[in-house]
Amino acid sequence: MHKRSQPPSAEALLLKFLSYRQRSRHEIEQYLRNKGCADEDISDLINKYQDMGYINDSAFADMWIRERMRFNPKGYAAICAELYAKGVDRDIIDQAWREAQIDERGIARELIERRFDKHDKEAMPKAMAFLIRRGFNRSMAYAIVKNFFVEGTEDDR
Secondary structure (H helix, E strand, C coil): CCCCCCCCCHHHHHHHHHHHCCCCHHHHHHHHHHCCCCHHHHHHHHHHHHHCCCCCHHHHHHHHHHHHHHHCCCCHHHHHHHHHHCCCCHHHHHHHHHHHCCCHHHHHHHHHHHHCCCCCHHHHHHHHHHHHHCCCCHHHHHHHHHHHHHHHHHCCC
């Protein structure tokens, strides 16, 4: 005769979910809710693991920004939207961004230099759209693209 296995406890689900990477409080709440855990259990567990330091939206935002800039650099607006979608408070996002001391202009310049040929002036609109899609503000994107395609070519003479 086969014994029925017990469904995993909310705590076991939480620990497994946290074992892959750091998570925001909101992500954990959604995950446990989707797994059918009771709201009271979710709240108690999250508070317990927050007190132990395993759930920390500030640390999560710091990690997210560091990893994004390392593997898939984006501008402030894109990073902010990603973290906000994960339930991180705007004040926490802004604080983490300031502490990371990101050179947003430098990153945008590097992205353009790697992707575009500065002698191909017809690529300017594509370069602008590329930076805007990556979360860089319009005025910064314009200044960087203009410098790269127009003013940058004067250095070559």
